[in-house]
Amino acid sequence: MRHGHGRTAHNMSSSSLRKKSDLTLVSKVRCGLLRSLLTNLQEIFLGTKLFVLFPAVPLAIAAHYFKFGRAWVFALSLLGLTPLAERVSFLTEQIAYYTGPTVGGLLNATCGNATELIIAIFALYGGKIEVVKCSLVGSILSNLLLVLGTSLLCGGLANLRKEQSFDRKQADVNSGLLMLGALCHMLPLMFRHAISSGELTVTTVSTLELSRACSIVMLLAYIAYLFFQLKTHRQLFESQEEDDDNDDVTSEDEPVIGLPSALAWLLGMTIVIAVLSEYVVGTIEAASESWGISVSFISIILLPIVGNAAEHAGAIIFAFKNKLDITLGVSLGSATQVSMFVVPLSVIVAWIMGIQMDLDFKLLETGSLLLAILVTAFTLQDGTSHYLKGFVLLLCYIVIGACFFVLKTPPNQTNDINLGVLTTKSGVTEA
Secondary structure, eight states: OOOOOOOBHHHHHHHTTBOOOOOHHHHTOOOHHHHHHHHHHHHHHHSBTTGGGTTHHHHHHHHHHTTOOHHHHHHHHHHHHHHHHHHHHHHHHHHHHHHOHHHHHHHHHHHTTHHHHHHHHHHHHTTOHHHHHHHHHHHHHIIIIIIHHHHHHHHHHHTTTSOEEOOHHHHHHHHHHHHHHHHHHHHHHHHHHHHHTTSOOOOHHHHHHHHHHHHHHHHHHHHHHHHIIIIITGGGTBOOOOSSSOTTSOOOSSOSSOHHHHHHHHHHHHHHHHHHHHHHHHHHHHHHHHHTOOHHHIIIIIHHHHHTHHHHHHHHHHHHTTOHHHHHHHHHHHHHHIIIIIHHHHHHHHHHHTOOOOSOOOHHHHHHHHHHHHHHHHHTTTSEEOHHHHHHHHHHHHHHHHHHHHHSOOTTOOOOOOOSSSBOTTSOBOO
């Protein structure tokens, strides 16, 4: 049984990078089973404009097994994750045709940030808690400042003589949830600083317990957000396609692959994403040494940019078409998913694994996150947009990126500049 379903901003964004496959040759195959298999292969691998990046997947696996440079393994794995993330979004949308909009929406909410979640799990398993924290903060920052900023800038320049407006209701909902997430990040940080100043005698265990309690609250808020989005106020989040200016968007009223095939492909894609994520986590230090940049910069800047490139490109495309509601749905929606779902879930998973991961993301990361949320909320408060707003958001991202670029030197190198807040040669942090 096939269900109609309202298309969300994430679905629309992903569809902007799809293309209709020419099935003329495949239709001439007489064997029904072989024809079905070839049709699925063509839809999966050639049904996206990012198909040119698929060779990076086998190349990354080959580079790993044939002991190529670990930096090459990292770069190829990162590139290979880009089309895979877009295909996961495509497959969840195909499944939604059969399961209905609610289950499809839940699948999209769960799998929409599958790449970040899988990388986080592998990094936790490897004991790289700082990589987890930096990559998740970087994902939120890139959505709020880079994606939204670039979209508003490009959309404003492409529509100089048109009034750009959007519905504030969705932006207000996401901004409120992001502020709740920022509060949950700030509380453990303030606890730690209160302890170091002697104001409190709270132990590290208490800070960890606070983080876990805050994570549970964040997950409850996200469940309420899903109920709000998928049930009571669905109309705020559904994006209706317009008839005009629709040449680049693949609109599908019927699924192009069957439900069993979609489920099998989704499972296969998830396994491949897990393999590449393991490569990324295992080679990030080697890439840092080879490229001469810090692990924190790679985690906060490079991982989110490349991992979500497909979704980001879709948001920018719709900004060009003056469809800012879709752009905001993608950027703010993704930031909310990471902040209120992936981050607390990582803390809970670490708890189950016996790893002490808290919500204390350190002062610089937490401060950057809070300021990014505030700047974005102020930018969107009047329901209108122009290119200058996007330019300011983009400059904020560049400044934050520059800060993390100079924050730490590459591994195994001595810090030549000690301003009293960096680690000295003896490894002791001076105040």
